[in-house]
Amino acid sequence: MIKVEGLYKSFGKLEVLKDINAEINEGEVVVVIGPSGSGKSTFLRCLNLLEEPTSGKIVIGKDEVTSKKFNPQKLRSEVGMVFQHFHLFPHMTVLGNVTYAPLKVKGTTKAEADKLGKELLAKVGLSDKANEFPNRLSGGQKQRVAIARALAMEPNVMLFDEPTSALDPEMVKEVLDVMKSLAKTGMTMMIVTHEMGFAREVADRVIFMDEGMLVEQADPIEFFKAPSTERAQDFLQKVL
C-alpha cells in the first residue's frame, strides 16, 4: 500500500529525517512512537506531501507520489489526515465542515454529500451537532468531527498526527474509541501518538523513531515487552 525508500528531509541545515525505509500493507494499523523532535510528524506529513521530501521515494498504491509529474492534490484527496489541533473550519457548521471537500473537490451533489455527512457524523456519535459551529464543541468532539471530515473523502489511508495530544484527559477515550472502530473496518492507518496503551491494543506494528531515524519496527506485544534496541528501551522506561 505504502512504500517508503531512502526518505530524507531537511529544513535548511537541520536534517529531520535520515534514510527512512518502511512499508505499510493494506488494512494495517501502524503506530509511530518516539521522543519529541524525533521526526515522527514530519515523516507522516511527507506521506501526503504537506512536507516535500528532500530526497527519497514514496509509493502509495500504484502512484509514485514523489515523482515531479505527480499531482499532490490527487494524492491528498485519497489520503485522509487528522491533525493535533483539529483545524476545523470555524466559519462552517459541523456538517458544512464534513461535506465541504466532497462538494468542492469531488463534485458530489449537495443531497449526496449531506447524506454521507450525516452518516459519518452518526458514526462518530455527533448526529445532534450537525448544525452547530465548531466553537460550540469540546476538544474531543472537534477531533471526532475532524475524523469524519477526513473520512468524507473516502480515503484509502488515514494519517493521524498526535490526534489526542491537545485534548483534556477525559476526552482522549472518545477519540481513541472512534479510531479503534475505524481500525476494525480494515482502514489502513498510520498514527503518531504518545498513547502507549492504545498502541499496544490497536497497532499491528509499532515503528520507533529517534533523531530522525527509524530505529526499530516490531510487533506491539513484543516491542512493549522487550524492545530490541537500547534507545527504545530508554524511551519506554521514561514513558511507561
Place this chain on the structure above:
Amino acid sequence: MNFEQIIPSMPYILQGIWVTLQIVLIAGLLGFAIGILLSFFKIGRVPFLRWFADGYTSIFRGTPLVLQLMIIYYASPQLFGVQIDAYTAAILSFALNSAAYISEIIRAGIQAVDKGQREAAMALGVPYNKMMKDVILPQGMKNILPALMNEFITLTKESAIVTVIGVTDIMRRAYIVGSDKFSFLEPLLFAGLIYYLMVLVLTFAGKWVEGRMRRSD
C-alpha cells in the same frame, strides 16, 4: 462669529456631501478591487508580481497623496494625451492610493489566518483557488474589517484635498462661501461638522457590521 450670514449658503455646502460620497465610494470600491489583486500578488509565488506589488505599495505610501492627485490631474495631458476632468482625476488618484493601503491590510489579514487552516484544506485535496475563496478569505475578511473601515474613514476625510484641483466637494464649497462672504470661520466650521458627522455614521456602521460578523464566533 455670525452663522446667520451663511444660512442661505448651507444647502449649497450640503450638496457637496453627494460629491464627496461619490468620490469616496467609487474610489473605495476600485481601491478594494485593486487592493485584493495586489495582495494576491504579494502572497503569491510569482517573483515578478510580488516585486511589482511591493514596489507599487512602496511608492504610493511613500509620496504625498496631494502630489499623486496633482500629477494625475495637471500632468494628465503628458501622461494620457488628454486632459481628464477633475472629478475623474480625484477618483483615480484616491483609488490608486487606497489600493496600496488596502493591499497591505488584506495581505496581513490573509497571513494572520491560522496556518493549520491552509494545511487542513490542502490535506483534503482542495485546490488553491477554492481554498482561498472558501476557507482563507472569509476568515481573513473578518480579521481585516476594522482596519478596512479605518481606511474608508481616512479616505472620507482626506478626500477634502480634492479641493486643490477644483472639485466642488464639501470643502471647496465651504471655501467658496467663505470668500463670497469675506468670513471663513463659519463655513469652514460648518464643513468640519459635516465631515465629523459622516465619520461618526461610518464608525457606527462599521461597529454594526463587525458585531453581526462576530455572531458566528
